[in-house]
Amino acid sequence: MATATTKRWKTKHGYLYIQDDECKGCGFCIEFCPKEVLEESDTFNAKGYYPPRPKDPEACVNCTFCELICPDFAIWSEKEEAAEPEEAEANG
Amino acid sequence: MAERILAGTHFLNGDEACAEGALAAGCDLFAGYPITPQSEIAERISRRLPQVGGVFIQMEDEISSIAATLGGAWGGKKAMTATSGPGFSLMMENLGLGMMTETPCVLINIQRGGPSTGLPTLVAQGDMMQARWGSHGDYGVVALVPSSPQEAFELTVRAFNLSEMLRMPILVMADEVVGHMFERVVIDPESIEIVERKAPNKPPGEFLLYEPGEDLVPQGMPALGDGYRVHVTGLTHDERGYPVLNEETQGKLIPRLRNKITHNIEAIVDVEETEIDDAEIVIVTYGISARSSLGALRLAREKGLKVGMLRLRTVWPFPADVLQEKADRVAGFVVPELNLGQIVLEVERAVCGRAAVKSVPHAGGEIHDPGTILAAIEEVFAHAH
Amino acid sequence: MLTKAKPAPAGEVLENVSHPMERFLRADRLPHIWCSGCGLGTVLSCFTYALDDLGLTDADVGVVSGIGCTGRAAGYLNLDSYHTTHGRAIPFATGLAVARPDKKVVVISGDGDLFAIGGNHFIHAARRNVDMTVICVNNFNYGMTGGQVGPTTPIGSRATTAPYGNYENPFNLPYLAASSGAVYVARWTSLHARRLKEAMIEAITMPGFTFVEAVCPCPTNYGRRNRLGEGLDELKYYAEKSVIKHGADPADADLLPGNDVLVGRFIQKERPTFLQAYEHQILDKQHFVKPQAMQNQNHVRLSGATATDGKAAS
Secondary structure (H helix, E strand, C coil): CCCCCEEEEEECCEEEEECHHHCCCCCHHHHHCCCCCEEECCCCCCCCCCCEEECCHHHCCCCCHHHHHCCCCCEEEEECCCCCHHHHHHHC | CCCCCCCEEEEEEHHHHHHHHHHHHCCCEEEECCCCCCHHHHHHHHHHHHHHCCEEEECCCHHHHHHHHHHHHHCCCCEEEEECHHHHHHHHHHHHHHHHCCCCEEEEEEEEECCCCCEEEEECCCCHHHHHHCCCCCCCCCEECCCCHHHHHHHHHHHHHHHHHHCCEEEEEEEHHHHHCEEEEEECHHHCCCCCCCCCCCCCCCCCCCCECCCCCECCCCCCCCCCCCEEECCCECCCCCECCCHHHHHHHHHHHHHHHHHCHHHHCCEEEECCCCCCEEEEECCCHHHHHHHHHHHHHHCCCCEEEEEECEEECCCHHHHHHHHCCCCEEEEECCCCCCHHHHHHHHHCCCCEEEEECCCCCCCCCHHHHHHHHHHHHHHHC | CCCCCCCCCCCEEECCCCCCCHHHECHHHCCCCCCCCCCHHHHHHHHHHHHHHHCCCCCCEEEEECCCCHHHHHHHECCEEEECCCCCHHHHHHHHHHHCCCCEEEEEEEHHHHHCCCHHHHHHHHHHCCCEEEEEEECCCECCCCCECCCCCCCCCCECCECCCCCCCCCCHHHHHHHHCCCEEEEEECCCHHHHHHHHHHHHHCCCEEEEEEECCCHHHHHHHCCCCCHHHHHHHHHHHEEECCCCCHHHCCCCCCCCEEEEEEEECCCCCHHHHHHHHHHHHHCCCCCHHHHCCCCCCCCCCCCCCCCCCC
């Protein structure tokens, strides 16, 4: 949520966002990402879980599957339409 | 187009009068399940509500009836349900939900012989303590008790008004005889006062659904879709309505559910006094038993006994102050009720030994013979002299 | 399988970034209480995205829940939300739906709440075709209270009140919903997140009593006691065993351990809703005036327009 620290990676056509401290380590996003973009971090978060991180952000196609299936609202993606990244972030 | 307020002079039974009272008060949702001797309320209101833009639903049981009533209230409607003893028992859990969530609505119980299936078509007043303590946990209760079809009309209107004023379910504890007796009912629109639901006192984002005002009542109630994004839960909650499960929150919320009644008690308590000024013995009674008692009072006065009557039109909150005030001035109280002694326990508690208290119990099935009540009066009188 | 040819990029660190669905969530109530690997978070997520896709605002929808883990969903949604008594979400929702026919009313609750204690209310609301959507999370036990047997627990499964294995036949929920008269019946697992979201959209859009079963892992209770592994393991099982068959006969939708999990949209049909029937039979035939709220019943704005465009509430 807005109070958590967010990491952002540039993907081919947008961005991938992860809020480490929201993650509860279920592993759904890592397992089912169709492009196998994600892996487990090697550092754990405040709750003791290992959040995901993108091995290769450029491989992410912003399909939003991780975003939809994540039970903890810890990961989402943003496809660049025509908006500038700063504008998109302000609107998101 | 039919009228909401059926102005004029009518020949109605108590059940029908309850239905008309509801309509006059602005009821636009009734969810109920048939049960003798309530069925005439449902039957009449099923015909009348659609005439005036309301909705009647016969639900699948009493539990869903009270649940739909609560839901309808949160949808912005003045909602009501009605039942008798067995259904009243089923409704207890959700009555508690209504109390805990401070939901305005009316629940009518046309009491019949119990316990269990009992005497479906015959009178009793055996649910009076259940009305106070029936649901689990601590909360307060307001119960209005009519003694005539006219009062069934008036007190149903009053029940709706009190429910909006106190933001809680209000009980109308009638009985099968009042429900089924036919009498003249005069409906005068000019004399009917309606209390409307209070709108939230602050805009969305600032409004707190359970923030009490000085009267200890939450300040306004929005409906579904008004933009307030309320959260309503039966869990112990804070002023936002969010569950906070700890001792402190419990200590803040639960006493207030009761205190909002005691705080406003002057506007709630309704006791009718008959020939009380010189009374040495006072009959304390309610509902149909008050009419038998009036008969006994007349017989007693004819015999030269100074008897008066306190007729409780609100049994809960119990008007202990009124009893305490009289206790030092009378020889005793006689309490006829169509049960094995329920409200008499409250009388005893209030009087606290300062005067005699004689119960006149009755298992139910018929109303008291005034002679029985007179005999009790004479017994108390004899003891005192 | 993939060798790490280069170290994972660190990413930019930002503060004060909101999740895209945060406006539908009571962020001050998060993180939610659900376990790691539980499917409920996914169901909640899909629901918020469904509302977003539909262009519904927080003034268009009311959510009613019962008691149980699923029942907590109402508390996390930043809408008019009602957390009622065990089994009684549907009749409460009936009162709401009838009072505000111009709003969407959604019940989100669990298998025990909806089909044991709440079973009677379910079949009657379906029979009446009251305009509401019921999303049932089926995790095959009473999770919140520690994992007791429930009306959907498969035969042979273990539960805390079935320590020797359950021997009672479970309900087939799509079959029960369909035979009770639901006009839309679908089942997906929490793995099928996108299709689950689509089903919610279809169900919310359709007038009448619509039903979506979401089969979910309960790794702490049902899953653990029946050696199903973690939530992820259950999702892998769904991936392997799910068979999508739209229009399948709900009678074939029994869930037997080890067998295929039949998912899809099984029923989609039209019949008058409770209030439409009421209108036709009573208001029209008797020439009574229709209450204003009923004049705006069940309008769903699909384009993202606001709730107030020309449709004043009563």
